Amino acid sequence: MKNSNLYKGSLTTIVLKLLSTHDKMYGYEITQKVKALTKGEFKITEGALYPSLHKLEAEGLLSVEMVKVDNRMRKYYKLTEQGTKETVNKLSELEQYISTMRILVNPKFSLD
Amino acid sequence: MPKLTERHIEKLYQFVQQHYVSWYDVQTELVDHLANGIEQQWEINGDITFDDALNTEFKKFGIFGFHDLVDQKIKALNTHYRKEIWLHFKTFFGLPKIILTLFAIWAFYTLFYYLDEKMVVFYSATGLLFVMYFYYTFRLKKDIKDRKKKTGKQWLFDSMLLEMGGIIHFFLIAINLHTFFDALEWTNTTTLMASAGFVLFVLLLYIAIKMVPEKLKRKFSKQNPEYNYI
16 A cells, blocks of 8 residues: 555645644655654655645745754745645545545445 | 764765756755655664665655656746746736836837837837846846855756746747837737737736846745855
């Protein structure tokens, strides 16, 4: 199941949701957090995460902050006001999708 | 947790540079990512060499390395630039700016209508456009050169400004506009259309080289203090 295509379409929502529960996060931290939360079931690849973050930043859903940590610069992402609103929409879309899929893969037959 | 030294960080910058990422704003994020990955490996096994750990981290970016990532970032930045142009452009069709837009169209219409030497109006306005454009690119190129000379850093952000989010080619069609205006039969309708078209073109150029870069620079400088040396 690891790195299944099914997860890929939800990457943006996953990133937005994670950021909604943290003040700010950096790329590597996001990959590790997802790995830990899913107990290794879903690993975000670097090649997918950064384009997604950059796209969200360009769309104004994320703002960035450069902070010097140890001996290097770190780019932190945080949700903008617009990003917070979009997170609610995306989560609602995802929940609707999950609910529809549940009906499709596990239909309840009735005599009505 | 074992930490990377300054020397290691320098090596990582060289590594990403060797893998065709020459922009500092892109390099920095990749360097931090690789550094975190290497430190994580060292926490599990302190015997892994820096080079081995780096290769393991790099492989996670796939067979094309950083290429796709950079490509996607350029696309995202260009889209953002064009979106900003469009957002500003729309404001010229709402109150109060629409008065200015309509006035400019009326002014050009009047000039084209009453003057026999219509191409003089066209050449003067186009000439002014080119002066604006060349001044903008000259200043920007000088800034980029100065910034690179003083800090050794190149920024993808600057490259995006220079390319105007990829629409620079659209503006270069102005070079050929004279053939269109020269061949135009000047009736009331065509004069009005030519005036409106010309004003919209000037408006787009003004937004692309003046309003949008200023707004984006303010935002980028705030986020990246290292960009602000000049």
